[in-house]
Amino acid sequence: MIRVNSIQMNSRLLPLSFTCQHGEVLHVIGPNGSGKSTLLAAISGVIEAKGEVFIDEKALHEMDLESLAMYRAYLSQSARPAFNIDVYQYLSLSVPACSKSESETLVSVVNELASLVQIEDKLHRSIHQLSGGEWQRVRLAAICLQVWPALNPYAKVLLLDEPAAPLDIGQEVMLYRLIRRISELGITVIMANHDLNRALRHADRVLLLDKGVLQAFGSAEEVLTEEQLSATFNTNVKKVHVEGKPLLFFDDE
Template sequence: MIEATDIHVTLGSRRVLNRLAFQAHPGQLTAIVGPNGSGKTTLIRALTGEIGFAGELRINGIDPSGLKPWDLARMRGVLAQSTQLSFPFTVFEVVRLGAEAGGYVGQAATAMTRAALARVDLEGYEGRPYQELSGGEQQRVQLARVLCQVWQADGPEGPRWLFLDEPVSALDIGHQLQVMRLARDYARQGGGVVAVMHDLNLTAMFADRIVLMEAGEVAAAGPVAQVLRPDILSRVYGCRLSVMSAATEPKLLVVPVTEAPA
């Protein structure tokens, strides 16, 4: 599992995360949600070692700061909000970098690269320059790269992890569902997924557990129905929200309440 305790992050003179505790379990998709500026991306950047922090972090019982870069790369893959490349790589070359980071070479890396592109609906894009793709296509290329890096959800070192920072922000609804299904399936195979999400209804549909953040702290954490409550959400988001139950997915639906005119 991932267990972080007493996490503090200060950027400049501002405390962004304050005495934060966080847990995520293999076999589950843990969604981090909250209003803008609540610290969601800062938390995932701290968990993945992109920024420094005070506190204690364990992934599969190990302090990741003591791991070699190649060992850490095989334990967890990280999808950032956006990735800019300075060199004219093709789509195939970008995704193959993930396979090589995961320890695959030769024909195995080639086959994995093609399989990952098929999983994100980018078959036939192998030779296209990365810079010429749309933002949503680039996001799916990067997801394919990360999937290659931790292709097997459960390895000799234990469960592997996907960290996804707003993985569907640039995607149309069809590809949003496709990406979330991929993330959920990865968790069902024994891996762990930690995803920063904005869409509360997609979160309700796919997450096993939610961490709701407010001003650098955890406002609520637990199963979906425990966190997606109108009283909690309305207070944290600063607007009236209603949560309705449904017989089909999503079983909970979050909708804004429009004030009646005076």
């Protein structure tokens, strides 16, 4: 479980609180500049913020970097590193330091992740020979290695800052399968997301931000309403049902 109490970062993020349970998927949504990335960075511990974050009742501010790396993994929006290594070597850098798993277990986990993100044929390619979408899929596999329970029994939380941004439509389907697999293993997933329909379909909970202020927190159905989204995004949002499933669209007329 992760518990956030009155976390605040200057005027970029005003005090807000929420709780996520084991295996829950939380989507953080809001307009550009609403504080989504700031919130994730503050929860991860990479920036200092007021307030408190607890991971299974362990206070974030009391953990050193080694402990943080065991309990949570954080994927920021980032360019690829200047050094040049093969994909398999890059993945090996994310194997948890606490891992005491047999080599067969590690190989099995790497193979499963490579299959989930469809990079089996890229393991021996240089990271600088990858397209933007291929590189993002490698990063996703690596960050999941860090919190995979069979390798890291301490892992609790995976934080993803707009992980779908470099991916095409087909690769987005793969991303949400990966997230669901991680959540089924008991890992809490908190992700910033611009795709409201993906949030409507895949999120267990949704947190809506605007100008650093918490607007709503709850189930996707509770938060992603026409009235609330229209007011927050300053546009006309409609919800319809297609083949029995809800769908949001933006009416510019």
